[in-house]
Amino acid sequence: DHVQLQGGASLINDRWAVTAAHVVEDVQQNALRMFGGLVHREAMTNRFSNVAEMGIERIIIHPHYNTGVRDRTNFDNDIALIRLASRVALGPNILPICLPEGNRGLLDNEQGTVSGWGMTEGPQGFHQSSTLKYVDIGVYSLAQCQDTPYTKSKKRTVFTNNMFCAGATGKDSCQKDSGGPFVLPVLSEEGPYYLTGIVSWGPPCRDRQYKGYYTKVENYVDWIKTTIDAVETSII
DSSP: OOOOOOOOOEESSSSEEEEOHHHHTTSOGGGOEEEESOOBTTHHHHTOTTOEEEEEEEEEEOTTSOOSOSSOOOOTTOOEEEEESSOOOOBTTBOOOBOOOTTOOOOTTOEEEEEESOEEEETTEEEEOSBOEEEEEEEOOHHHHHSOOBOTTSOBOOOOTTEEEEEBTTBOOOTTOTTOEEEEESSSTTOOEEEEEEEEEOSOGGGOOOOEEEEEGGGGHHHHHHHHHHHHHHHO
16 A cells, blocks of 8 residues: 655654644545654554554644645744654654744754654655655754745745754755754763754755755744643543
């Protein structure tokens, strides 16, 4: 059976994940599945023992994200929470990521890692990756981020304080990476890691601008915690 990849998400505990709102805004939640511990795409259909397939019970899009926009110029508040249908069994290859400190901030050229299943450039052009890819990129300055790309209809995309941008020469996130994590180490390169950003938007990969825009997760830690608390206390 053919499984179509929609985008990425990050576990933040054994029942909840976070992704980009634009990844899930047009999706029926009963048609969506999450896979944990997935490194090779064929494991989605071969059912390898170390891969967890998770049903989705509820999707909560940030209330200030504008849904249903066709030629989108504003990805502000591009964040959503996913409540899994049951608790996922955590293990060495399925672990939740830490949420960032509320006021940590980002430094210019701070090096983080983005991962995903998005389009990868090869000799024949761009193709969907069959393995989970990781790339190390640096945070760009505010001035670089404010110089935003244009949409197909030649409108300039909006940059807000709820975003940051990052990239490196020849390296960037791409289509189908959306919703996936941009992470920074808490203290050292050995981890643990903070979920610093969520892959949100950017210029077409073929333009080779190597500048991706990310939802700044630290601005949403309070919303994440209060939303989860409200849902869990209403269920108990």
